[in-house]
Amino acid sequence: MNITLKQVRAFVAVARTQSFTEACAQVYLSQPALSIAIKNLEEEVGGALLSRTTRAIALTPEGEEFYPVAQRMLMEWDVALEDLQQRFALNRGRVMLAAMPSFASSMLPNIIRDYRQLYPNVSVTVNDVIAEDVVDMVRNGVVELGITFDPGRSEDLSFSPLFDDRFVAVVSPLDELAELKVIPWELLLKGDFIALQRPSSIRLLIENKLRQLGLQVAPEFETHQLATIGRMVATGLGVSAVPSLCLRQMRELGAECRELNTPVMSRQVGIVTRRRYPLSTAAQSLQDIVQRSAMDLTEHIQL
Amino acid sequence: MNITLKQVRAFVAVARTQSFTEACAQVYLSQPALSIAIKNLEEEVGGALLSRTTRAIALTPEGEEFYPVAQRMLMEWDVALEDLQQRFALNRGRVMLAAMPSFASSMLPNIIRDYRQLYPNVSVTVNDVIAEDVVDMVRNGVVELGITFDPGRSEDLSFSPLFDDRFVAVVSPLDELAELKVIPWELLLKGDFIALQRPSSIRLLIENKLRQLGLQVAPEFETHQLATIGRMVATGLGVSAVPSLCLRQMRELGAECRELNTPVMSRQVGIVTRRRYPLSTAAQSLQDIVQRSAMDLTEHIQL
DNA sequence: CGATCTTACGGGATTCGTAAACATA
């Protein structure tokens, strides 16, 4: 059974126009070619679909039966293929991505804006979740792209770095530390330290790194929102250390940020994707934009 | 947009087997041909549907989206075309026909039996209606075939004759007329005449024909069923004249039939179809069988 | 190194369009 779409299109065109001659134009075929196409179709299905006299065309009962079916099938066919084309042309579709909050609230809005400007018909879903969940969502295929810290070598995940996110000191503008360009960790920790609560990756990172250096943190206050830290520091309750991605936010809350060193504590931020699972064209293009933007948006993390 | 069914079949086969090599067998293609088919499909839709490394095949998100759609469409396609083929092969379908009662109750059963024996999967619907309604049903397209008297030349109807149905005399076996081989009309009308009620075409035909000959009918009894006439004649209530198609029935009811002449009153019985509306294959084949059977079944109308 | 997909290329089938024949109102 070797029946062609072209043949069925030809049949439908003839059935609709009730004329071979007129149908020619609709299927971009010469009269004889059309005639043969119909003839072949009829041979393959085993009987006549059209009854032709030189004057008038009539559908046979079988043709009458087949006509609406063929019409519907061709329509579905065209719709499905056009949908595919639209997706590839980025005139339709959806990208799901997950980003850790510090990134989601700093660089991401600009990126999404640029992306939407380029592809206004592709909808973007952002999941603003903690770093570990970003990785899980990528691993489980819930999202195609994740933006978070390097999750380390992994069998099923791929990581492509964007930039280094380092910790910066957060101090009150009134604090004397604010007059330093660079604040050493030891000095910072002399103040009352305001930390995020335990399950936070930021908190854990700070503790682990400092322990390796023989330092230790004794938080005076704990909270679970960066915004709260900013406010508390601004109010003069104490000091803190946050990823440089958050320094805009800290400034907006009235806190000052300073470089923090010995050591410079940093982690790579990048894009996590699933290995062996190709990206959709939409996700691919979003990833491209994220990577290109990473350059331009480093201003976000410069003091 | 020139996408082939073959290409989509190829895609579905690869997606199902997760392998080009295995898919080859399912689409009866060599590896390279399959590869090119997929490549062409991808080019036409504008992007990759499959992600191939030499070791493993994965669907892209777009391919993942398209796969079930393509599967369903191919299935519908195959079902629709197979249905058509089945119809043409007379392994499926329906014929609607109308026949006047005298034919429907005499020759038709044998014909239908033969037809069903040949094509047990084609269902036959018989409308047993009066001669005028047979013509109407054909004209309106309610049935494809009608079997009745010649409706006369008509713009939209076509008539192909089967045989001549003549009137025969119906008499009681005890009647002295029963001893004649041939009964003249004049003699028959001397008895008490039992007629069908007025709207009947048989009644009208008798009256009209006889009037042309200067004879006239004065029915002693009227009924609207041939069976009643048979019974009444058998009982000795009177005589009648019926189409030869009914003579079996008359005999079975206990009445005797004899040739009736001067004149031999007859009308052509045949198949009525719609002009310019082709018959279905099923109807065509039924018509053929009716025409072939007409020869053999003339025994029904022989005394 | 081996399995698997892709590219290259020659042969064959299909299909197209022009021109002529054919059929019906």
Add this chain to the structure above:
DNA sequence: TATGTTTACGAATCCCGTAAGATCG
């Protein structure tokens, strides 16, 4: 006779299969 469909035939196209090449695990 005129309109519209089918047949005939040469030409171009497309598609397939074999063989060689590339790539990843």
